[in-house]
Amino acid sequence: MNYLSQYIVQFHGLDKNEHRFNFTVNDEFFEYFEDGIIKGGDFDVIMILIKKTGSLHLNISLKGSVQIVCDRCLELYKQDIDFEDTVSVEFGDETNFDTNSECVILDKNKSEINISQFIYEFANFALPLQHYHPDDENGNSGCNVEMLELLNKHLIKEEEKTDPRWDALKELKK
């Protein structure tokens, strides 16, 4: 069985009403979405599906944490996430999950929908703009201090190096 098939929801037999579904996401989920910012995670997903004539409304909320790389010390850290948004699904000739548009299109012959892509996108939307280790309770940076020192040393060395092209120019000016 395909791992992501656990995120398939059958809506065909449901009445026109609200229906609640629960899912969990862990590290393995992110192995199916390569090269992303998120390297792992552990969170709960609640979806309220509202079935209407000719459309579905999926209210999806995520709560838990994901693993991402800290921009300051370059180590993985746990980022809490708490996010909620709605996907409107309309029926058409071909499935098109381009979420940049107002609504996504699902092949009208389908009786089920896999929501794993929406969960993945929402997990990314849930991230803050800056990816830093959170401070501890004393207000100290949670970053890996040794790693920061190494990175700083490296930076200073880079600055000390002179550019040979400038040296050549200086010689010319003399």
Ligand SMILES: [Zn+2]
């Ligand atoms: Zn850090």
